[in-house]
Amino acid sequence: MDGSVDLCGVELGGPILNGSGTFDAIAARRVFGAALDREFPFDAFVSKTITLEPRAGNPPPRLWETAAGMLNSIGLPNRGLAGFLESDLPQLASLPVPLIVSVMGFSAREVAELVGAVSERAEVSLIELNVSCPNVETGLVMGADPTETAALLDVVRPLAGKPLIVKLSPNASAPEDVARAAEAHGADAVSLINTLKGTALAPGRNRPWLGGQGGGLSGPAVRPVALAQVAAVSAAIELPVIGMGGITSGAHAADFLSAGARCIAIGTESFRDPAAAGRVRADLAAIIRKEREEI
Amino acid sequence: MSRAPRRTTAPFGRRAAEVTQAERLGAYVLISALDGGGPTDPVPGQFYMLATGERWGGGTDERPYLGRAFSFARARPDPGGLTLQFLLEAIGPGTARLAGLEVGDALLLVGPLGIGFDAPEAPQHALLVGGGIGVAPLLGLADSLEGAPGATLLGFRGAAHAAAGELFSSQPQIATDDGSVGAAGLVTDLLAPHLEGQALDARVYACGPPAMLEAVRALCAAAGVDAQLALESGMACGFGACFGCVVPTRDGLIRLCLDGPVLNADRLDSALVPGAGH
Ligand SMILES: Cc1cc2nc3c(=O)[nH]c(=O)nc-3n(C[C@H](O)[C@H](O)[C@H](O)COP(=O)(O)OP(=O)(O)OC[C@H]3O[C@@H](n4cnc5c(N)ncnc54)[C@H](O)[C@@H]3O)c2cc1C
Ligand SMILES: Cc1cc2nc3c(=O)[nH]c(=O)nc-3n(C[C@H](O)[C@H](O)[C@H](O)COP(=O)(O)O)c2cc1C
Numbered sequence A: 001m002d003g004s005v006d007l008c009g010v011e012l013g014g015p016i017l018n019g020s021g022t023f024d025a026i027a028a029r030r031v032f033g034a035a036l037d038r039e040f041p042f043d044a045f046v047s048k049t050i051t052l053e054p055r056a057g058n059p060p061p062r063l064w065e066t067a068a069g070m071l072n073s074i075g076l077p078n079r080g081l082a083g084f085l086e087s088d089l090p091q092l093a094s095l096p097v098p099l100i101v102s103v104m105g106f107s108a109r110e111v112a113e114l115v116g117a118v119s120e121r122a123e124v125s126l127i128e129l130n131v132s133c134p135n136v137e138t139g140l141v142m143g144a145d146p147t148e149t150a151a152l153l154d155v156v157r158p159l160a161g162k163p164l165i166v167k168l169s170p171n172a173s174a175p176e177d178v179a180r181a182a183e184a185h186g187a188d189a190v191s192l193i194n195t196l197k198g199t200a201l202a203p204g205r206n207r208p209w210l211g212g213q214g215g216g217l218s219g220p221a222v223r224p225v226a227l228a229q230v231a232a233v234s235a236a237i238e239l240p241v242i243g244m245g246g247i248t249s250g251a252h253a254a255d256f257l258s259a260g261a262r263c264i265a266i267g268t269e270s271f272r273d274p275a276a277a278g279r280v281r282a283d284l285a286a287i288i289r290k291e292r293e294e295i
Numbered sequence B: 001m002s003r004a005p006r007r008t009t010a011p012f013g014r015r016a017a018e019v020t021q022a023e024r025l026g027a028y029v030l031i032s033a034l035d036g037g038g039p040t041d042p043v044p045g046q047f048y049m050l051a052t053g054e055r056w057g058g059g060t061d062e063r064p065y066l067g068r069a070f071s072f073a074r075a076r077p078d079p080g081g082l083t084l085q086f087l088l089e090a091i092g093p094g095t096a097r098l099a100g101l102e103v104g105d106a107l108l109l110v111g112p113l114g115i116g117f118d119a120p121e122a123p124q125h126a127l128l129v130g131g132g133i134g135v136a137p138l139l140g141l142a143d144s145l146e147g148a149p150g151a152t153l154l155g156f157r158g159a160a161h162a163a164a165g166e167l168f169s170s171q172p173q174i175a176t177d178d179g180s181v182g183a184a185g186l187v188t189d190l191l192a193p194h195l196e197g198q199a200l201d202a203r204v205y206a207c208g209p210p211a212m213l214e215a216v217r218a219l220c221a222a223a224g225v226d227a228q229l230a231l232e233s234g235m236a237c238g239f240g241a242c243f244g245c246v247v248p249t250r251d252g253l254i255r256l257c258l259d260g261p262v263l264n265a266d267r268l269d270s271a272l273v274p275g276a277g278h
């Protein structure tokens, strides 16, 4: 009984990914040394979202802890496409698992340029389109509405030499409608949920705490929302679904798989324990083994 | 003249240490824990992300949820591993939980993390400047010196906090806001005379509240004295994953957990970090 999973024709050792932007493997190698590659906890690695031009990200403060979760207003800091291809990609390519590159553009043409350039690189197995980042002013638009998503894919799909994952926004009125549009216009998989829009005020002051004013909510607080959306989207489309949002245990992962997800991703929980995904993987395998024995 | 970054790598993942002692020290609590799973040579100035094994989550405001960053104050190899000491003050839900730890409890930790202090060429060149809870990493630095530092200057609010001065064997000079212990005034008042005529060899090692660090930075810049400042910012992960802990430097925003928390003062236009700590 091997636990391997097919994701759009790419064989993964198991169903556990990281949420984009919640694990920096290059930084982690500096902090944990060779142990990171030896004990790598994910079955595929998703890069932090990259954009065409370099971005510094939002001014601090960028974090606010909430009840069982957190708000972030990171603002997609990254080296830009050229910097990513030159300095990050070679380092990510040597990780022991397939690589998924997350991209975001401020227009369909920008996304197309990113997808075209990333597609040319053999080190990359899949591409994820971040159409749902709520932190950047225009980030909401493309993933918030089925027509926008369809129009985006019509431009991008012909240039994509790799399977495309569309990461859905939970801030849309009906994510399953966006998922249907993605399926009809050539997406190969969808992932969800990205962070939920939220804000917090500085204690005792009448203004937002976060440098980016608003932020995105993640962690256990969002799990019931994520599970409902994963179930709704899985029921609406045939494509593989990557489910995430507040997963901290093997039991949570099993719930998302029961709701119809093919793979799951660990995000915020890695902040509390960098090896959390490895623990979730082991616990999930034990749950699946037990279920099979009971049948 | 910059040497290799002073970083001891951490085991991958969070592990449990066992609390072996928890003592009150005036306004502070000193927690000792035996870490059987980590390196025995963390660099002074490095930190650990801590959480209690029980009841982490669900407190006031339903926090803490994330781990909390703490410099180790002391580290002593012992049978079974490394005894780590953390000095803390209960200022919110996370520190309150940690302050309530009892002997035998589990202390969850990830680390050592970040980059520590550069050792001075000679102990007497080191001028240690600590404010409040910021004295914690200076204890480890003082322990690591093979001789007495040139000066140990500590500033506290009042007597309850100045109790932490007793942890130093290096004859600290103390200033308190209310004059209840040592000189009345700020620790930077103690520092100023030490900087005169020092320039070439001396290096200041400072940790404390943002306003103190900024004053130290400005004084050292004016005197042409090297300074290493241990900064704080809000952290979610401590290992470079979230990009949440950035502070502005002359080279742009850097992740303090990865490229700090100890920074050479000449990298900063200001040590006042937006949204940082107390
Ligand atoms: C590298 C490093 C080393 C440190 N070393 C030590 C040490 O040795 N000893 C020690 O006592 N402390 C140390 N600290 C500080 C310590 O990490 C904080 O005091 C601790 O995280 C506070 O947690 P809390 O839950 O008690 O307080 P919180 O309630 O989190 O309050 C702390 C500060 O965070 C802000 N804040 C308030 N509410 C929130 C919220 N919901 N979300 C985000 N921010 C909020 C405010 O500015 C507040 O003053 C260190 C920090 C760093 C970065
Ligand atoms: C600090 C932080 C940064 C993130 N950055 C990105 C990003 O760059 N691109 C993206 O698609 N999602 C990003 N996300 C969203 C996560 O990938 C994930 O969808 C979300 O956090 C929900 O999962 P979780 O509750 O397990 O964290 C980020 C989340 C956090 C907390």
Ligand code: FES
Residues within 6 Å of the ligand: B234, B235, B236, B237, B238, B239, B240, B241, B242, B243, B244, B245, B246, B255, B256, B257, B258
């Ligand atoms: S605390 Fe997460 S990157 Fe520094």
